[in-house]
Amino acid sequence: MLLINCPYCGPRPEVEFGYGGEAHIARPTPPESVSAEDWVAFLYLRANRRGVQAERWRHVRGCARFFNALRDTTTDQFLATYRCGEARPDAAGSTTP
Amino acid sequence: MADAVQARPPRIEASAWLQPLPAATRLSFCGDEAAQNAAAIALGLPSSRTPCRAVSTGARASLWLGPDERLLLAPAAEQATLLTILGSALAGHAHSLVDISQRQLAFELCGPNAALLLNAQCPLDLSLAAFPLHMCTRSVYAKSEIVLWRTAADRFHVEVWRSFSDYVLTLLRTVAREFPPTHGH
């Protein structure tokens, strides 16, 4: 069970959280001017990175806030967690596609 | 016009380690910091900006559940008063105030095994160092969401949605059987 550092509540066990998938994917608008490519990319295409990935979590059984995290998907170690709206930290480290 | 009916809150059996808490006024209050402060002042509570901490004056308490979310607790009789006070204090502040008095119910776990009873199915570190006095937070007990509030070294105030209360209490009683009664709850 992962130990996740909620930016609001501090380190908490995984069962308090919900996973929100890849982070920093903006929802394109307005609908009539969004191309099919952009829309399918928003809905479905994911980097699915092997290495450090920016991803969303929600502390649903805690402060209920969504936030972002950098996690190495080859080790499941977190490099950083940060609030929505904050820029992605450089702690990223090297990544493989 | 028919006779007035009586409210029938769920009954919780008390035991050495379990104390039901009386019906209460519960308000889910959301708003920015200004609104939070205005509410605190109106209720005569210190402002509660520290994450996962409860502040209380007398029987009124404000539990930090999220950066813009508080659970306001007060005696049942104060409901109307509270709504009036807050109504006027919050005029002009963007906020949300929702009555959830009967969405959930509360009980107290007490005694030397209180933390152990909880840790059977609650994954938090409940040592005083990690979960000090007045700490409060949403968490889980097995498959139920709870709000946990430490009101004394060996006492926890637990809030649980009413339809989950049977599940949580049954589980607690199962766990309690693991402790020899001599370990006086």
Add this chain to the structure above:
Amino acid sequence: MTVWRAQRGGRVDRSRSIEFSFDGRRYRGLAGDTLASALLANGVHLLGRSFKYHRPRGLLSAGSEEPNALVTVARDAARSTPNLRATQVELYDGLRAHSQNRWPSLACDFGSVSNWLAPLLPAGFYYKTFMWPRFAWHRWYEPRIRAAAGLGRAPIGADPDGYAQRYAHCDVLVVGAGAAGLAAAAAAARSGARVILCDEQAELGGSLLHEPAARIEGLDSASWLKSALARLAAQANVTVLPRTTAFGYFPHNMLGLCERLSDHLAAPAAGLPRERLWQVRAREVVLASGAIERPLVFPGNDRPGVMLASAARAYLNRYGVRVGASIVVLAGCDSAYAAALDLQAGGAAVRAIAEVRAEPGAAALAAARSAGIRVIEGATVLGTAGRLRVRNVTLGTGAPDGTITLGETLACDAVLMSGGFTPSIHLHSQSRGKLLWRAEERTFIPGAPAERERSAGAARGVEGLAAVFEDGTSAGLAAAAACGFKGEATPPPVTAKEFSSRGAPGALPQPGRAAPAKAFVDWQNDVTSRDIELAMREGFSSIEHIKRYTTTGMATDQGKTSGMNALGIVADRSERALPDVGLTTFRMPYTPVSFGVLAGYDRGAQFDPVRRTPVHEWARQHGAVFEDVGLWKRARYFPRGAEDMHAAVARECRGVRSACGLFDASTLGKIEVVGPGATDFMNRMYVNSWTSLAPGRARYGVLLRDDGFIYDDGVVARLADDRYHVTTTTGGAARVLQLMEDYRQSEWPDLKVWLTSTTEQWAVIAVQGPRAREVIAPLVSGVDLSAGALAHMSVARGSICGAPLLLFRVSFSGELGFEINVPADYGTAVWEAVYAAGQAHGITPYGTEAMHVLRAEKGFIIVGQDTDGTVTPDDVGLAWAIGKSKPDFLGKRSLARPAMRAPGRKQLVGLLSIDRTTLLDEGAQVVATAGQAAPMQIIGHVTSAYASPTLGHPIALAMVADGRSRIGQTLFVPLPGDEIAVQVASPVFYDREGARLNG
């Protein structure tokens, strides 16, 4: 006292004799015995049969690595546990154990015929045969192979025992309470850290338990151990857990521990759980899991009586049991000499020590010689004899040129072997820590950690009690320091006579063309050195392939005794360096963990929460039959007398249509959307437009996901300019709130709006039917119920029977309808009041089944039944709900995708069987032409089907390709050996113009 029990020594309590049985025969042992030591004390060496060849087997070890002595221990039929290691089963009065995998008896097992067929059954033989005739594998061979395979039997009947669980946190978790672990725990505790110390054994002490000669702090090991444990127990910051196996190392320093609470008790107290799972989150971990002795690989090394040297020492020094009277020791490691010396001192005759290495340790040699024990140098082992117990061992002599000549045959009743020790790196490896290969000692030790852990003592190849104490102490201090606790501790001074535990993995050399006898690498799975050679010959080079092809290391001991020898053999035969062969991954659990303890409290009614509404108890008392909807129990129907569901539902429907019905809708999800941004938010979430909805009015809302498919629906009421009361489906409540929060926080943080679940704040009592108004009118105050004042789809506040009331004028039945929302505590009382008031009007309580029929007659969909996750609003005729002028809402862009507008999409229609009597099967498929053979051209399926008491014939809703354009057409519903002609109709069967609900 038997001849095998030494007169003195050991830690067993000679004053407490214990009776037990094995295979029905009664024996006596002593308090402190394991089943293994007690049987040895009775001269019983034959304890089991091997998996494949059913060869007679005795004890190989004295610990949890035991591959042979697997037994079933049964308190009763339901409390029967197969595959327990006799070396771990603690003796109690009346214990009943049985051997496994043999018939008719352990001594005479028909299965051992496979031993004679062995030449036909090499590794992987089953991949090469059993292929003809085509279907024979499943019908013929497989059932027979299955019957022969398996070990013990599953118990019969439900397990009545309880299982406990607990989360725990500590600064330092120490795994293993041998010398290193004790020192680490003591040091960390002294620094002030919160310490948990666990050990898989009943007694803490590890190898100290069978090192009586050692002197620690001037005390003999037993006395020192006693005081050391007392010191630990006295400290408030230390938790000591015996009988507790750390079986798994999970990410972020979470470890799984299994504590055995009652299996060792003759009469466990009622309610005492059998086991407890500990999920421990440790800031730092010290792995002091020790090392496991390696057997030697030589022909006939599996006969009962052939065992590990350290095991023989443990049986003698810890349990006071001699494993034999006449002993040959096979030394691939100096520590084997200690066994020879101890056994001799213990009264056994040591025939000889056969030294299989080129250069044995001088000290060991000297000690043996001075004890008058004969040492045969440059030896190898060519075989053993004896049917159910080893009778003799035949040695060979290796010449410098490598040739091997037949040596002497030594009579004996026990053979003790040691190929050196393998550090127990399992948990370190589970945590994804790196491994280091130590060429000189030919062993892997823990390298760079991946988690916050460190190994100590024999677990990382440290030798000698003094060194181990020192290593443990510094590990404990370092771990505590890493948690911010500064402290000092010094390892206890030690004097002990010790020999090196270094050895070399692999097989003993054999003369050119190896003897037919089998040299076992994996005892339980009957994998021999030649099986491994065969796998390599067939091109399997990765150790993972060799493991899977030969099954070495895949038995219930998971390769604890076989892994390194297998690697050694592969390395030698392929002339690769051992680390180049690679190591198979270590996976949890370290030793097997019962399903029960992992399932824990989640059993029976407590498997999942049972959610009940405030009206539940009333419904139960009035005979309701309930159904599970998500976690909720909902009243499905209220049978009267002998009514079946069909009859009850028909009556309930008629009751609603003709007079008035009473329905518990409390489970509907409710979300209060509040704030100045509430209307913007609702406009962006739901397809509908909310701007024009006046406070006090309600609207049917449709929610899509951004992929354009219907996600949920429900009535949404505007309570005030900045406040909406949103209802969701019962099952949808949580996921709708989650979806809303996601967009609120992630996409539109600018909106000043907040969401609060009020599902359980309100009890919701639906009163539906032409008499509904008359029923509730006398109870309600503060609300004008007249059609003019409270029109269909509106909401008002007032009071009912003195309780606060939020009254909805809505209908899911098609009749005049109200939904009474009162705070949950008033739910039962108000329900009863309405029911009483309704008596005069013939009110009928109805359940979800009648509710389904009534809404289907009106063509109202149920999301999740008439829709699945592939349906758009237009598919089910809800295009009207979409706010045309809105710039955006969830799913708007997706609805513009070609396939979402293409012809041929399935559309909601009604279906009527032509004969007007056949009730269609929900889920039945629809085809356009009769008499098709599979595969048919399927054009749709039935989503809902009911007998309609109102219409007097069955009705159905269906999703049919281009359905709306087919209205009036005849289609067909194929059934096994039958086909039903159906007519496509409008999905609204009743009161199309809606006169009744607007009444």
Add this chain to the structure above:
Amino acid sequence: MQKFSAWSLLRQAFGGHRGWQPQWRRAAPQSAYDALIIGGGGHGLGTAYYLAAEHGLTRVAVLEKGWIGGGNTGRNTTVIRSNYLFDESARLYDHAVKMWRDLSQVLNYNVMYSPRGVLMLAHSVHDVQVSKRHIHANRCNGVDNEWLSPADCKAFCPPLNIGEDIRYPVMGGALQRRGGTARHDAIAWGYARAADALGVDIIENCEVTGIYRDASGAVEAVETTRGRIASRRIGVAAAGNSSVVLGLAGIRLPLESFPLQALVSEPIKPVLPCVVMSNAIHAYISQSDKGELVIGAGTDAYTSYTQRGALHVNMHTLAAICELFPAFRRLRMLRNWGGIVDVSPDRSPIIGRTGVPGLYVNCGWGTGGFKATPGSAHLFAWTIAHDEPHPINAPFTLERFREGLLIDEAAAAAVAH
């Protein structure tokens, strides 16, 4: 190819089994091939075999970064069934089930296909509706699937608890008799041996680190840890690592890779005669020929390439197993492991072209890939050989997400109202 049979086994026995030859060569990569398959699991090895056996391509190599069959092929719970809801899925999976029947004979390798029946339990009114819909649809598609009452379920699977004493009592089940299990390693080894005999190079410990495209944008070669290898046809069957491999060609896929765990018990004598699945309470279980109970757990909540997951996921599964089989509570978990499953948005696979000429992909099998192995490999080989999808896999293109033509088995199972 050395023939496998009882007779050859007997003959070899007299020679102490010294006469067996390697089941496949340890091939070194050549500089160029007619076709390259990236991924040495069942799907990839099978694809190479069918390319050689049915499409006459013999200069084919399979590039495996580790050891063949070491990915999901060797990590799954070997459940085989074809009772999927949608016509497209039913055709796809039934194509595979039909091929399983003869696979041992075709490959001369006992893959131990055992049609012992797959029983999928229903625990609620909604479950029953969904099961019935599957059964009707399957029958119309010529796929066997039948409804069993709780008593019938008990008769078919005696240890099953159909009592009322559990939270979600069994309300019946859908049984596919042709469903069952097979031996996972045998699939990889059997295809490898048969492909090798046809000249296919099976190259282990060879990780692809780059994909080269020519001026026209078409693929021309790959870079590997064992050097550059040229080919104008490249098929990717890399399961959990599909996004990573296709990423080398600059392609983003609609995939997320999740850990999927499974576990086995200690071996016990035969007790469970069939495969039992319960989607409602998340459990599936069968018993291996060796006697181990083979149990599949759910996926973890987050994407990961670690091939391991959390304990609480297994705990949830075992709780469900112990409810359905209360006598199993005292049995013990022997070994647990994790695989990486590549999950597509509609839980259906992607088999076809990628938009990059010469580059083909077979991925998105999620938790259900093993059952499809022979069919998937057969169709993928056809697709690569013809540079267009076979009619059976034509609906399973990458384009379907753009069009919105999803084949959403998961969504079709809907969620209770």
